[in-house]
Amino acid sequence: MKAPTSVEPMSQRMTVKFPYKRSTGEVTGRFLAGLKEQKKIWGRRIAGQGVVVPPNSYSEVDAKTGGEWVEVNDEGTVTAVGVVAKPVADLHPSDTSFAYVLVKLDGADTAMAHIVRDRLGELRVGSRVKAVWAPDDERKGTIRDIACFQLIG
């Protein structure tokens, strides 16, 4: 038979889930414990790299292990911005417009990825931001223990 020229549309919503449970390891595990228990952000001074946040257990320059723990400030400078105007539910870390940012925290030599939720129109590379911590009973030992960063001033 000849294919019909008009077919009633058919569609389906479906969700693919990859339920990963990841082992943190010694260094990331203590970094996350610092967020949860101390509301502190820890980096490690690593040969050839300065203070790395979040910390690695090894140097990316010479692959040697080791490093001294260094607390860094929860304020820093934005080094990159990517605004997500229309987030996809469950996929993105926010239900409302937000921006992915890289933040170089004061005392750190590397920038870490996080999000900014408010005043997106004012957000620029070079903006000063500060961590907004999740409440004590909501911190679980994940990077989301920092709820987001917000512009200072």
Add this chain to the structure above:
Amino acid sequence: MNQPPEERVKFIQTDLVLPYHYVAGDYKALYLRALKDKKILGSKCSATGKVFVPPLMSSPDAHAPCEEIVELPDRGIVTTFCVVNVPVYGRDIELPYVVASVALDGADVSIYGLVQECKPEDVEMGTRVQAVWRPDGERQGDHSDIKYFKPTGEPKAPLESFIHRL
């Protein structure tokens, strides 16, 4: 305290969630609705006469339109297969089980299906199989309407008859 806690966080749950809105398109919609009526539809290439199932609007080799819809029988040949011995998240079938490529009679490509009602070691390349459908009233117009394929007991098909239809 100039150290992070000694007691580390051992695991983090990092679920990746991908929400899709899949739109079937005309041919796939026809194909899926037909499954509800225990019919398997394919499309025939206007240039080469090859039959594709599920139906395609144009053929990938001749780049010609496939305007003719054809109905295919629900029986065919296991062209290639895999015995699954490892549980897969979201699939609740007793191990081991067989997943096969089945070339329906008259089709030039294979569709995927389970092969059941036999031991995994009884499945071969060339085993003749037929579809076992969900009962009337339980079919919903998706690929699970074919519960699985089962061997027909007919003689094995020779390799030359399906080697180009894997």
